[in-house]
Amino acid sequence: MTEPLAPGACIGVLGGGQLGRMLSVAASRLGMRCHIYEPGAGAPAGQVAETVTTAPYEDIAALTAFARSVDVVTYEFENVPTTALDCIEAIVPIRPGRRALATSQDRLAEKRFLVEAGLTPAPFAAVETAAELEAALAQIGTPSILKTRRFGYDGKGQARIMSPADADAALADMAGAAAVLEGFVEFSHEVSVIAARGTDGRITAFDPGENVHEGGILRTTTVPATLTDAQRDEAIAIAHKILTSLDYIGVIGVELFVTPDALIVNEFAPRVHNSGHWTQNGCLIDQFEQHIRAVAGWPLGDGARHSDVVMENLIGDDMARLPALRSDAVALHLYGKAEARPGRKMGHVNRITGPAR
Amino acid sequence: MTEPLAPGACIGVLGGGQLGRMLSVAASRLGMRCHIYEPGAGAPAGQVAETVTTAPYEDIAALTAFARSVDVVTYEFENVPTTALDCIEAIVPIRPGRRALATSQDRLAEKRFLVEAGLTPAPFAAVETAAELEAALAQIGTPSILKTRRFGYDGKGQARIMSPADADAALADMAGAAAVLEGFVEFSHEVSVIAARGTDGRITAFDPGENVHEGGILRTTTVPATLTDAQRDEAIAIAHKILTSLDYIGVIGVELFVTPDALIVNEFAPRVHNSGHWTQNGCLIDQFEQHIRAVAGWPLGDGARHSDVVMENLIGDDMARLPALRSDAVALHLYGKAEARPGRKMGHVNRITGPAR
Numbered sequence: 001m002t003e004p005l006a007p008g009a010c011i012g013v014l015g016g017g018q019l020g021r022m023l024s025v026a027a028s029r030l031g032m033r034c035h036i037y038e039p040g041a042g043a044p045a046g047q048v049a050e051t052v053t054t055a056p057y058e059d060i061a062a063l064t065a066f067a068r069s070v071d072v073v074t075y076e077f078e079n080v081p082t083t084a085l086d087c088i089e090a091i092v093p094i095r096p097g098r099r100a101l102a103t104s105q106d107r108l109a110e111k112r113f114l115v116e117a118g119l120t121p122a123p124f125a126a127v128e129t130a131a132e133l134e135a136a137l138a139q140i141g142t143p144s145i146l147k148t149r150r151f152g153y154d155g156k157g158q159a160r161i162m163s164p165a166d167a168d169a170a171l172a173d174m175a176g177a178a179a180v181l182e183g184f185v186e187f188s189h190e191v192s193v194i195a196a197r198g199t200d201g202r203i204t205a206f207d208p209g210e211n212v213h214e215g216g217i218l219r220t221t222t223v224p225a226t227l228t229d230a231q232r233d234e235a236i237a238i239a240h241k242i243l244t245s246l247d248y249i250g251v252i253g254v255e256l257f258v259t260p261d262a263l264i265v266n267e268f269a270p271r272v273h274n275s276g277h278w279t280q281n282g283c284l285i286d287q288f289e290q291h292i293r294a295v296a297g298w299p300l301g302d303g304a305r306h307s308d309v310v311m312e313n314l315i316g317d318d319m320a321r322l323p324a325l326r327s328d329a330v331a332l333h334l335y336g337k338a339e340a341r342p343g344r345k346m347g348h349v350n351r352i353t354g355p356a357r
Numbered sequence: 358m359t360e361p362l363a364p365g366a367c368i369g370v371l372g373g374g375q376l377g378r379m380l381s382v383a384a385s386r387l388g389m390r391c392h393i394y395e396p397g398a399g400a401p402a403g404q405v406a407e408t409v410t411t412a413p414y415e416d417i418a419a420l421t422a423f424a425r426s427v428d429v430v431t432y433e434f435e436n437v438p439t440t441a442l443d444c445i446e447a448i449v450p451i452r453p454g455r456r457a458l459a460t461s462q463d464r465l466a467e468k469r470f471l472v473e474a475g476l477t478p479a480p481f482a483a484v485e486t487a488a489e490l491e492a493a494l495a496q497i498g499t500p501s502i503l504k505t506r507r508f509g510y511d512g513k514g515q516a517r518i519m520s521p522a523d524a525d526a527a528l529a530d531m532a533g534a535a536a537v538l539e540g541f542v543e544f545s546h547e548v549s550v551i552a553a554r555g556t557d558g559r560i561t562a563f564d565p566g567e568n569v570h571e572g573g574i575l576r577t578t579t580v581p582a583t584l585t586d587a588q589r590d591e592a593i594a595i596a597h598k599i600l601t602s603l604d605y606i607g608v609i610g611v612e613l614f615v616t617p618d619a620l621i622v623n624e625f626a627p628r629v630h631n632s633g634h635w636t637q638n639g640c641l642i643d644q645f646e647q648h649i650r651a652v653a654g655w656p657l658g659d660g661a662r663h664s665d666v667v668m669e670n671l672i673g674d675d676m677a678r679l680p681a682l683r684s685d686a687v688a689l690h691l692y693g694k695a696e697a698r699p700g701r702k703m704g705h706v707n708r709i710t711g712p713a714r
Contacts, residue, residue, distance in 0.1 A: 004680075004683065007676075007679070007691050007693070008693070008695060021385065024405065025382050025385065025405065028378065028382065028404060028405045028693065029688075029689065029690050029691065030689060030691055031689075031691025031692065031693050031704065032693075033404050033693065046407070047385060047390050047406075047407045048381065048382065048385045048405045048406070048407075049404075049405070050403070050404045050405075281641055284638055284686070284687075284688050284707075284709055285688060293683075298683050299683055299684045301686075301688075302686040302687075304686075306663060306664055306709060306712070307663055319364075322364070323361075326361065326650075326655050326656055327656045329641070329658075329659035329661075330641075330659075331386075331641050331642060331658075332386065332387060332388075333386050334364050334386065334387055334388030335388065336364070336365070336385065336388050336389075336390065338365060347388065350641075352641055352663060355663070355712050
């Protein structure tokens with residue numbers, strides 16, 4: 001157990017998008033300040049943070065000054081370059097730690113880690129060449145999906161292979177990047193577990209949510225999820241296993257495919273997660289505060305759910321619904337982004353559907 | 358009905374304390390930015406606002422630049438000088454409006470307004486001289502309480518008069534300021550109504566809360582309050598009457614003394630109110646967002662209460678309890694103030710005591 005950060009402490013956040021924005025608000029509730037580091041101008045998080053550094057991840061002088069100005073560093077996305085992390089870690093702790101980052105940055109490392117931890121990912125094989133893809137398809141079959149090992153999100157860097165004839169086009173889509181072939185899992189639905197582990201090793205999990213995607217982007221999360229009691233317990237046990245195996249500090253999002261026989265681990269994200277946004281209006285302590293508590297060395301808070309909630313993302317043109325949503329009995333959460341581009345997450349709404357079942 | 362402010366709009370807030378801080382966070386949820394204007398350095402609101410101007414209320418150039426940079430101005434406290442308001446109002450709307458401010462800045466004007474609106478304040482009389490105080494005491498009797506007309510808060514600027522012999526000392530306490538003598542009301546408890554009125558004239562009220570003070574400072578607010586159904590309805594009707602009579606836009610806090618015969622209006626504050634902090638963890642939409650919605654010309658949100666809550670203020674040395682509170686099943690709200698002086702509000706906690714009764 002680390003000494004908890006005191007009021008007035010400053011938390012460094014790599015990335016200034018909506019997750020950084022909501023982390024900064026949560027930190028303020030605990031009397032802490034945030035310093036946001038973000039390469040792009042006009043960062044949403046900058047509107048509610050004390051300090052913003054706008055500089056690329058290659059700017060060692062800026063990274064050094066940033067690291068020296070804060071008490072701990074966390075991140076809102078997992079693709080921060082290794083050199084930037086090396087620079088920061090020489091000065092101040094990074095939470096969650098490097099192993100969690102390295103594992104989740106690489107789909108192949110992630111799947112190998114899951115297998116070693118005794119968990120079940122979808123069938124997979126490493127693919128860099130046409131010959132390797134042919135061998136992988138022979139082993140895993142079709143339909144399957146080819147994904148880049150790195151830098152994929154919201155369905156980007158993915159190609160479906162419905163029959164072996166699609167193989168060449170899929171490989172071309174990878175543009176030379178190392179990839180992983182994943183077998184198609186016949187799942188009834190996807191759930192995710194948002195869990196947290198503190199510096200004292202204690203773990204707490206929010207109730208699993210049920211996710212619906214459209215075009216590779218999360219559309220809605222509903223709590224409670226459709227799960228038997230045994231499945232719910234297993235889902236949470238999977239999150240515990242991952243957190244403990246990685247000696248993790250902070251919030252993690254674990255996506256699971258529900259099949260009749262087992263819960264298949266799709267992937268995990270070493271950060272607060274879109275499918276945990278419902279906690280803002282369903283729990284006393286939300287995922288953002290839970291993450292700040294963990295990285296600040298505080299005990300984790302009470303994440304018990306008081307209400308049933310449906311979270312819906314507002315993506316691109318969904319912002320045209322704003323006049324109706326303003327009058328609706330929902331909690332709006334907008335991200336302060338100037339331009340509503342297609343596929344861009346602009347906000348979300350949480351609707352309470354009743355007291356917690 | 359005004360056209361609602363769009364995402365990206367900027368709200369100017371006069372005052373950078375904890376109320377401004379929580380208003381800025383609420384504005385961010387609606388995709389809006391805040392510009393804080395605060396004479397003192399190190400304003401708590403500045404830690405979560407896009408822009409802070411640190412300048413006195415007498416600095417017309419700074420006020421003008423501030424007003425020009427925002428779409429609407431609101432305030433977190435009611436003692437902004439008239440000259441500052443004149444300067445701002447020539448450029449941009451101030452909400453709630455000047456009449457609400459002028460009325461609440463002056464205890465005598467407030468009480469006269471309440472009587473004109475058909476409501477019941479405590480018995481009162483204007484006092485500037487020893488002769489007027491003697492006459493007022495003859496009319497109202499003792500025990501009674503002498504209060505300055507202006508600039509009183511948290512029990513400051515008040516002197517109790519238990520018998521006519523206390524009159525001279527009480528008048529000396531006013532240090533020459535115009536005052537009001539108030540008769541002592543035999544009340545069983547105090548409740549407050551946090552209500553809001555939008556630019557469309559619609560009104561909504563949160564459930565009344567029951568307040569306990571210590572040393573003139575709010576200690577706890579509990580919802581639901583101890584009220585009969587008829588008293589509850591009357592409390593909310595009183596708030597409606599005040600809002601409508603003042604053509605008010607925004608959130609108001611109305612303090613009421615509960616007596617067997619009537620609800621006596623103690624005072625109202627033309628802003629978000631400490632006794633409404635429970636709404637952050639008891640309702641889908643809290644008082645801060647309701648205020649931002651109103652001043653931004655949005656429809657008011659759903660303020661229905663999902664949980665029973667006890668709010669407790671953390672004042673001065675209460676911060677020594679932080680280690681225990683970190684581990685308690687409460688929502689902490691700290692204000693980012695560097696120094697815990699006696700009587701200074703440092704934060705509050707909300708404890709959910711069960712589903713809404």
